[in-house]
Amino acid sequence: MIARDGSIAAGELHLWQPVPGVMPPGDAWMVGLAPPFGKRDPARPLRGRDDLIRTLMPRRRKRGDGRVHVLHGMSGCGKTQIALELAGRLKSRTGRRPAPQIWWVEGQHVAAFEAGMRTLARRMGLKRGEVTSDGAADMLWERLDRATYDWLLVVDKAEDLALLDGPGRLVSGTGWIRPHTSRRGLVVVTTCHGMEQQWGAVAVLHAVGRVPADDGAQVLLDYTGDRAGSREEARSLSERLGGHPLALRMAGSLLAEVAGTPGALRDASRPSDFSSYRQALNTRAADMNHLKDVVGPWRISVNHLSQAGFAHAAGLLNTMSTLVDAPIPYTLLLRPSVLSSAVPAFEDVDGTTLWQTLRALKALGMVDVLEESDDHTGVPCVSLHPLIRDIARAGIEDGTAVALMEQALTLDEVRVPPENPRSWPTWQALAPHALDLLRHAGPGGLDLDVGQQTVCVDAAELAARYLQAQGHFGRARQELERVLAVRTELLGANHRDTVNTMHNLATALYDLGEESAAEALYRRAWESWREARDETHPYALTVRHELGRLLFEGGRPDEAEEHLGAVLAAHGPDGAEDLEALATRHLLARVHQGRGELDQARQEYEALMEIYRRLVGDADQRTVQVRQNHACLLYDMGDMEEALPECQEVLEARRALYGPGHPRTLATAHLLALILYALNRVDEAVSLLRDVRDRSCQLLGAGHPDSLRYAGALEQVGRAAGREG
Template identity: 40%
Template sequence: MTGSGFSTRESDQITLAVPHGTASRRTLWGRDELLDKLLAVVRDEGYEEDNGRIHVVQGLGGVGKTSVAVSVAHRLQRETDQVWWIGAQDASRFNGGLTALARQLGVPDKEIAAGRLADQLWRRLSALDGPWLLVVDNADDARLLDGPGRLALGTGLVRPHRSPRGLVLVTSRDGQTQTWGAHAVLHRLTPLGDGHGADVLLGLAGPTAGSREEAAELARRLGGLPLALNTVGRYLAAVGQRPARFRDAGETATFAEFRASLADGGAFPHAGTAAALAGIWRMSLDLLTERGHRCVRPLLEVLANFADAPVPLILADPAVLGEDEAFAGVSGAEIWDALQVLAGLGLMDLAAASGVDTVTLHPLVRNAHGSPGKYALNVRLLNRAARSEEAGIPEDVERWPLWSALTPHAVHALAFEDGSDDERLFLDAWAAANRVARSLTAQGHLSQARKLLEELVLRLGVVVGEDHPLALASRHNLANVLHDQGHHDQARTIYEDILTTQHSTLGEHHPNILTARHELARVLHDQGHHDQARAIYEDILTTQRSTLGEHHPDTLTTRHELAVLLHNQGHHDQARAIYEDILTTQHSTLGEHHPDTLTTRHNLTRLLYHQGHHDLAAAETAAVLSARRRVLGPEHRNTLVTQALLDIINAARAEP
């Protein structure tokens, strides 16, 4: 045996030739920029800072890393015969390839036998004239590249060199920078976009399989993964070449048919596709498990059970996960490490959007690992997140990005729960979804909020009954949305029904009763029943002042609505005095840019306009508009209302 662990005689049987086959003949869609950069290193075309460094093409299994390496190698073979290919799937193949290359470059057998293979090999590679390429393919377990040294420190069996026109190109699923060290250049290979994905499908299946638009839709459903695209394209081509009478039941011949077969998370109709993808994920997870990451499989399953949307990391709460037997004894540090290595292998992406840390699974990875029958843990995670201090209250504008990220998962949890006879689990799903609906309402997404609340009300009526406190809470929230949408009669009916139900059990001064009466008064006001609404407001205020105090937020809200009513009745001086007093309190407790403060400021500027103070009203309305655009966004309904008010005021100022 040699010092490399591979006998000299056996190394003679190792080929260093570049693989041929379909990958070398296909057009490599969507990879031109990367190919140009890698080729430029060898051609000495302006990438001096990358010369001598290890270039690692990294990404999800099946994303086309080996295809990129094959394409680079075949192009360079037209320019030089110094192109070598070593497989790194296992130690035997890798060590044998290094030994074969060393002998080809003239390293004496005695140097190899003495354990100096790496030093001698890289000395000779560094001294080569002209362009050369060494590909180390499928180095998913980068520990094989260490040898007696350390890959990350530049002393491994693969290391940087001093040749000005040499390229060391490694393909691997491992994209962690600490694996490769500072002397490596990582090229993250991502799935193809819809356009290039359509090119792949059309190139293989041909136009008889459907239109470009249909191909793009299927490519999107396949997540742009080249392995899936190529497998599906070849399958459709094979089916399409047979007359219809010779096709078996269930076989699909068009892009639209194949996509339809995948609807709602269905399995691939072609067993070869499913088997190939399952093998990819299994190998990746086996590798991580072997490295001691014991929770990667259950964690991937949990994440895959959430909606097909970015998953906020708040939903991977170690405290909740630790309550499940699959995570028994697993620490928060281990869960974080598992997320990092799963991302490093390309099975997921870790990113931050609008200040929310999220993880996104490739759709095919999600399909392969989701277990819809095991949703209980996901519901517990969702409920805990929705009640957490980090999430805060749904109406808090600063927390809206997080609530927006939680929304698809709350809706998905209800779909998971459908048909379950576990009442406690449903109520946990309800709690999260109800808070999400409140956030949607506050953000102005009324149609989305209404749809969710109608579903909750319907389901609660079946599970706990229409008069259950939780059902009444969702009905109340639904009435709020209906009111804001202008459906006053429907909202009024719900509020009156809630009051009838709760009066006998809670009493007229209970906070829930006061809230329902307050909302009923708002509807009555908008319906033109001003005296009725005013009587309710004044009665509520009497109770709130005695129990909560003059400056409690609930008291201020009622006073504000009373001021709006007085304003609309023409009692401008009374209304202005209330607005200004409320603003004094809100400025000191909430701040001048809080949404509630801005609402009061908006209504005060409207009153100033009605009093004839057009210039003052215009200046203040412009300030409120600027603040609402910044705080709520330019498309929020409150922002648009302020814009409309400013337009009216400016039009009045322009009149002669």
């Protein structure tokens, strides 16, 4: 039960972020599954979709067909509203006992989707340990198949179908979403993906197309009443708009607003009724591209905002459209100081103007302003409708996104290293945008100079380090490999920035359990610094420190000590309280522990704890790491009574720092389980080890060295206790 060289679960993984989708203790992770019925407006009911809804509803009366029903179509075509209407009609069926159950799961992002499905599993009666296990999906669908009541499961906005795979494969019927045998259930997914090969035989595809002209006319009249013209005029405008629900809503909303403006205050140049709106489309949309069915209403609405005093509305939409399709942290990428430096048209913009413009765009349905609680990033964001993005960015390839990121990287909160917990909310919001910039750099990207391409790879590398801090080692590796390729192309293999990326990639490989590949990269990086005769550069010392860590944890303490001793000596006498030097001193203490020099290791740990507490405080991750290794040492010395409270406090601190499913937290929980077992508290030890194994398998995979070690510990403790894992 002792880890390599006598050290229990003491690996420094350099991971600092709670992992999305990893379940906190208790049921605190659960999310709401209620459909957003507040979006159903009785004054403006769904129009033109009765046939499709009837196609789905009889399946409930006839006890269903067990397949997944997919509502697919382009952005803004009303897929979500159809699913919501279906849910509303099912809910309105009175007199049924038991009442039908309706669950609504957001499918846009992995964290929300997995939390939703696991919440559903919990509601279906799965125990907490079962909910976080690899078999959660199988057990959930077994419960749904046996349900004795009508039920409807909606997965909304599933644009990344890989999320639906979960532990298996969607097309094979083994994913989170799959066919069922319940005669009383219905599964509906809304998505833009409607190709049969993407779904296989598990799904029935329902194309969501245009709204018929008569129904489109009624949509317009629902907004305007009789204030904007006749039904026939509304029908004519509906046809001109192509029956696109988003375009209809935009036009109706604008005309209703104009109609509500006192006549003396109206601008005669603005469309005020169905006919003038149609005429404006005919005269202003003649040169539009294939999006002309909706680009006309968009242009008219933007012009209306400009005439109403929102001079930056069009420019802001164009600017946002250059960013990737992800929530945009507007307090970072759209901050006035960032915008004014990156985009000349915003030279005079201030925060008030920006906020009012965003709110005006939201009122017309072009963007959604997401506050902190909506997406759990801690950074407020704005979400640009995908269809509006397509329209606004047509023909724009000017490197605006690169310029925005270049300025954002200078902000104080962005300059905090992504391994630091204070930076996590910032990088959770920025990461999708930073990673997307790699497509602009290197061959085939935009025509950028070396400085602009360097911004792209710098941002992407920071985002990859954030992924590494979260425990997403595989994704971090992929992104760092891309960064390394571009840096090598731009700067050469021996440039210090290229070598530093090589070092970061080596760390990702090591955390994936690929020790040989990691060692080779560490050595290449170290040799590059030696050849440059710059062995004492801070980056060079960091590489050598990490190489020493790998050698120690790989069972080569003498080689490790040689490197670590040289690093510590390079810091000199002024490094006694330097945090980098202290990290190396800490690792040397682990070398002593691994050799069995326990008294010497204990003296070092106690000295380091005192220094760290004075420099950075009790709650800092570096102080907690030393306490983790101190608790491990007490275990190795057989002092379980002293090790227990120390380890319990470390576990509490790490849960607060990283969350319950982070690899560092799991390492501490593993150690605590061994201490409990040594104290003959077998039931607690087995329960804790089972949780550690399951969480590690979920995050890192069953074949990862950590997962294998935890599984082995559970098997050994369980066997000794006379029970299975």
